[in-house]
Amino acid sequence: MFKTQTFISSVYKLNQLPRNRLPEVILCGRSNVGKSSLINSLFNRKNLAKISSTPGKTRSINYYSVDDKFYLVDLPGYGYAKTGKSERLRWAKLIGEFIEKSDHVNLAFHIIDSRHKPSDLDIKLNTLLNANEIPYLIILSKADKLTQAEFKSAKERVVQVFPEINPQENIQFYSTVKKKGRKEILRILFENFG
Ligand code: GDP
DSSP: OOOOEEEEEEESSGGGOOSSOOOEEEEEEBTTSSHHHHHHHHTTOSSSSOOOSSTTOOOSEEEEEETTTEEEEEOOOBOOTTOOHHHHHHHHHHHHHHHHHHOOEEEEEEEEETTSOOOHHHHHHHHHHHHTTOOEEEEEEOGGGSOHHHHHHHHHHHHHHOTTOOHHHHEEEOBTTTTBTHHHHHHHHHHHHO
16 A cells, blocks of 8 residues: 655645646545545544644645655635635636646545535536546545435435436545545555556
């Protein structure tokens, strides 16, 4: 399995992307959805990704190298309740431009809180990924907060808004508390980049 994970850089502008080109796995989702926690728990690290104290504050694109085989790219979160419309539009533009400019995005982890309905920006993101033919995994986070009965409805909510999705292949529940989904996600990464 993977041995070393290193924080490479925080990038604020698209002309500052790392020169050393590796395949990229992008992490996207709304603020506070559990992206930093996912990065840390996936690799059993406490502080690889800083867990944001103020939701919506993270504006940088954060690069992590995994065994020098691929980059995990933590993209800015979106759609926090306090963000206005112009901010949201800026986010969508940034993600679209990032995908184009990087040209190295091999896979996307699209994280959605398993308790919530996908937002308009989640739908926008899914459209962007499809349009750019980027394979994606929808990660339904904080699954420890669901009752057994709620797992089914959480999945159905996602299938309803992303009709082209393959629920067997494109959806994975995740819980940092129960380490649920960790092995499955590591396996996907290893199969693709190991
Ligand atoms: P980010 O803004 O997407 O990077 O989200 P964070 O990783 O900072 O997490 C936001 C909040 O959700 C924090 O208080 C985390 O402790 C909590 N959280 C993240 N993942 C889980 C999970 O799997 N289960 C539970 N119960 N809480 C989680």
